[in-house]
Amino acid sequence: MRMSSRAALAAATLSCATVLAACGSGTTGDSGSDGDLSVVASTNVWGSVAQAVAGDRIEVESLISEPNADPHSYEASPLDAAAISDASLVVYNGGGYDHFVDDILESIGDDVPTVEAFALFESGEYSDLHSGHDHGTSTDAPASETPTEDEAAHDHAGDDHAGHDHNGVNEHVWYDLATADAVAHAIAEQLSELDPDGAEVYRANAADFHESLHSISDVTTRIADTHADAPIAQTETIGHYLVLSAGLDDVTPTDFTNAIENGTDPSPASIAETRQLLLDKRVGVLLYNPQTEDKVSREMRSAAETSGIPVVEVFETLPEGVDYIQWQTRTAESLAAGLDSAS
The missing domain is CATH 3.40.50.1980 (Nitrogenase molybdenum iron protein domain)
Incomplete structure (x- = not known):
């Protein structure tokens, strides 16, 4: 698991203080001076998932969208910190992959609502989208969530394939369809709380995404x-x-x-x-x-x-x-x- 330059990030985070003072510090449900909801994603991968759920009601901002960018080595800017601080909802990968998001959230000290893909991945929830494999943690499911025979066929936790998760934990969870599904539904629930009038739209969009x-x-x-x-x-x-x-x-x-x-x-x-x-x-x-x-x-x-x-x-x-x-x-x-x- 590769990490971004922490020295550069620390400098950017320190310089964020001036920017944040000018932009204003976001609070739960706030989204900037125009009063609209603001959704910020660490990369355009999760930004695309968020946009699929938000639909026409919200424009999602992705901090990393350059096709040739390497998020592992991304250096956060003060403007990134301001966007996260003012966001109504932050969607990111987690698992150390886009660590700059965790650092910014910690530095601003605000209770900004988040959806973290890796945390949902680790929960080991089962669906019909091949989520039966090893998530790096216990994957024991409640009786009501016991995987089907088809799902069990994809459970590599106990066979030789499990050995190819070379670091024990693999943070590239956007290639796990069950995690993408869980992220979409978590976004729908968060947005439904922030915007009750759009709840039906958000939940329907998450179902369509599934x-x-x-x-x-x-x-x-x-x-x-x-x-x-x-x-x-x-x-x-x-x-x-x-x-x-x-x-x-x-x-x-x-x-x-x-x-x-x-x-x-x-x-x-x-x-x-x-x-x-x-x-x-x-x-x-x-x-x-x-x-x-x-x-x-x-x-x-x-x-x-x-x-x-x-x-x-x-x-x-x-x-x-x-x-x-x-x-x-x-x-x-x-x-x-x-x-x-x-x-």
Whole structure:
């Protein structure tokens, strides 16, 4: 799990005091001088989910929206702090991924309503969207929430696949459809409290979002049915939950992905092992994050392309011109197409 520059963040947070004094400090239900509700998301991934729920009633602001940005290394500005302080609702990933949000919330000391995706992920709630896998915590469900037989088929907590959550906890939970579903419904409930007149709209939009998620889970279910336990590789574990929901086997050397995820240099031995895995065509696809590419990851992509292994790109922010549903559907379809071509 990589962290942003804390030194730069501390400087930005300290300079926020002047900005916040000018902007005014937000309180629960407040949203700026015009009286409208304000929803702020850390990235445009969660901003897209929030916008799907808010609909036409609220314009959601995403602090990180640049397609080539790397949220791990994002440095918060005083304007970011002001936006969070004045927000009616803040939606963010959590789990240390966008730590600048936690730092700003702590520094301003305000009771700003929030929806944290990682906290919902850790709750381990079951749905019909493949939430049966290991969330890094106990996943015992109440009797009324016992997973169906189909969901249980996707529970990798007790098998060899669980070992591929290389750090024990993987914070990239936007690839977990059940978490996206939970975030949408949590946003709907928060907005319903802040804007009772729009409650029916928010809840209906969250229900529509849930139904749209099935366009993605239908693809991952087909992958699990046709390519069960197919070996794949990743340059880093961004797509961990996509891999789990599709029933695939990430065989990338643990030392390699741990180093990439922690922002350190992989050992020569792990680089050689990963390269040989690709050159020997022992995997069906390579999942590749172009937002954090470096010499090593580019070398792995080159090895995959040399061997004719399809490369499936996974991102940390939304590509331009698509929403969450379109993005995740395209990614799942790209994964399916890659595996089909490798069969």
